[in-house]
Amino acid sequence: MRVLIACEFSGIVRDAFDRRGHDAWSCDLLPTERAGNHIEGDVLKELGRGWDLLIAHPPCTYLCRSGARWWKQRKGEQMMAISFFMALARCDIPRIAIENPIGLMNTLWRKPDQIIQPWQFGHGEVKATCLWLKGLPLLHSTNIVQGREPRVHYAAPGRDRWKERSRTVAGIAQAMATQWSEDLVPCEVCNGKGRVPIFVEPSRCVGDVPCPNCGKHD
Numbered sequence: 001m002r003v004l005i006a007c008e009f010s011g012i013v014r015d016a017f018d019r020r021g022h023d024a025w026s027c028d029l030l031p032t033e034r035a036g037n038h039i040e041g042d043v044l045k046e047l048g049r050g051w052d053l054l055i056a057h058p059p060c061t062y063l064c065r066s067g068a069r070w071w072k073q074r075k076g077e078q079m080m081a082i083s084f085f086m087a088l089a090r091c092d093i094p095r096i097a098i099e100n101p102i103g104l105m106n107t108l109w110r111k112p113d114q115i116i117q118p119w120q121f122g123h124g125e126v127k128a129t130c131l132w133l134k135g136l137p138l139l140h141s142t143n144i145v146q147g148r149e150p151r152v153h154y155a156a157p158g159r160d161r162w163k164e165r166s167r168t169v170a171g172i173a174q175a176m177a178t179q180w181s182e183d184l185v186p187c188e189v190c191n192g193k194g195r196v197p198i199f200v201e202p203s204r205c206v207g208d209v210p211c212p213n214c215g216k217h218d
Contacts, residue, residue, distance in 0.1 A: 006043040006056035010167045016177035053095040056088040064103040096134040121171030142175050
């Protein structure tokens with residue numbers, strides 16, 4: 001499967017898919033922090049290159065709820081951020097996941113399909129992350145742990161603080177690569193309008209995963 005990770009310089013999500021044998025690429029205006037397939041440039045110019053899956057992390061500076069007090073002074077930047085977000089969400093790629101904090105897009109566009117937390121995936125901290133999904137099942141918890149510390153909120157001030165806040169934790173990246181790598185089959189409940197994954201592991205089955213279209217189990 002050809003996978004594009006938009007707005008990622010860390011390579012964390014890209015490498016999780018690469019380890020599962022996919023042709024995975026990250027794309028960002030910045031160079032990659034670790035060796036791997038990376039396109040340094042405008043991701044909008046890369047969307048039409050035959051990708052099977054897009055996972056996008058559009059900049060949230062002018063969209064997230066925590067920055068709402070600055071919105072009135074930054075209307076121009078905010079409109080550009082909205083336009084970029086929607087260009088990713090509406091591109092012609094069959095499977096899409098858009099990731100962003102709780103903020104403007106929850107009401108301006110639509111509610112996210114789900115909101116996940118790092119503590120659901122083996123990291124004892126809080127950072128509410130919205131996922132807007134197209135052609136993908138909901139992401140399911142893999143390792144619920146103790147700890148509800150807002151680690152990135154308390155990160156030390158500095159020029160690279162935004163980088164630390166933007167990195168996807170490894171547990172979520174691994175869950176994406178595992179759960180969104182499997183073959184998808186039509187959901188019988190909604191007559192094939194939605195698609196659900198077939199998991200390889202015997203302990204898991206299609207019945208454990210709600211269909212993203214009808215919200216019910218196959």
